Amino acid sequence: MRYTPPFTLTSEILNHVADISALLGQWSVTQNEILTPQLRRGNQIRTIQASLAIENNTLSLAQVTAVLEGKRVLGLPHEIQEVRNAFAAYQRLMAWQPYQITHLLQAHGVLMQGLVDHAGHFRQSGVGIYRDKQLIHMPPPADRVPLLMRELLAWCGATDCHPLVASCVFHYEFEFIHPFADGNGRMGRLWQSRLLSEWQPLFAFLPVETVIKTRQEEYYAALSAADRQAQATPFIAFMLAAILEAMREVQAVAEPAIRLTPAVQALLQTLYRSPPLKSAELMAALGLRHRPTFRQNVLEPALQRGWVAMVNPDAPRSPQQRYWLTAAGDQVLANWLE
Structure with a gap:
């Protein structure tokens, strides 16, 4: 029997899906104004800075911009490398097929090149997830990771549930499996963007990570709540709310009729x-x-x-x-x- 991740469609989740879909309908009329090339690049830079900041990278938005412009930046070498890797990964995002495990491994290889041993390969040993020196999650054994990831990607490619929901389920299940020795947080967020952009290309340039960064404790709390309930439902609700907030922020910035008095x-x-x-x-x-x-x-x-x-x-x-x-x-x- 094909694996199906456990989750429940609540009224909160359905309302978020409806609100996001309605906003996408508005964007379809003014797509070129909502995401101009300048805004797309700006959003991508904000996404990179926020996603890395969640993982304790200390470079500011101005420093990240300077790195991507080829300027010299005073910063830790590994943090500068993280920025370069993330930019390379987001530049190649649309070239990777979202349901192919080899492409997911390639993305991890680009994202973690020069930062960890065995970039682009699943972990070979057991790991524990700690916060404040306390074990909060014990992922599945390493020998189960390849099978679990194949099943998860196969479900994503075959499910008939809404792409917004499916992408959030993937994100939670990915973090639960914790398939890599390092880089799981940034990979989970990157690949959710890839899944969403397969449905609506605009999502490749939506800076959801900036919302997650400002609501970081809620992000981790939603993951923990999903672990306790043994289903992705709380995390789906959080991520859809974050997506909706990011969309509203982009619209507020880009709306051409607004004059900044x-x-x-x-x-x-x-x-x-x-x-x-x-x-x-x-x-x-x-x-x-x-x-x-x-x-x-x-x-x-x-x-x-x-x-x-x-x-x-x-x-x-x-x-x-x-x-x-x-x-x-x-x-x-x-x-x-x-």
């Missing part, structure tokens, strides 16, 4: 590299005194477009409410400065 620009600059601030603090920084005008013309437009977010969205009118600059706002500001 001087007042909103000043708001974004005030929050750049700043701790969250109250509305009164923002008004003072911008030299504004009339609260209704500030909210209507400055704060609300930034909130609606996802450039600024509330620390406590469940209490939007709280006098203790503070606001912070999102990844989308950071990108809008960077584009304006360029």
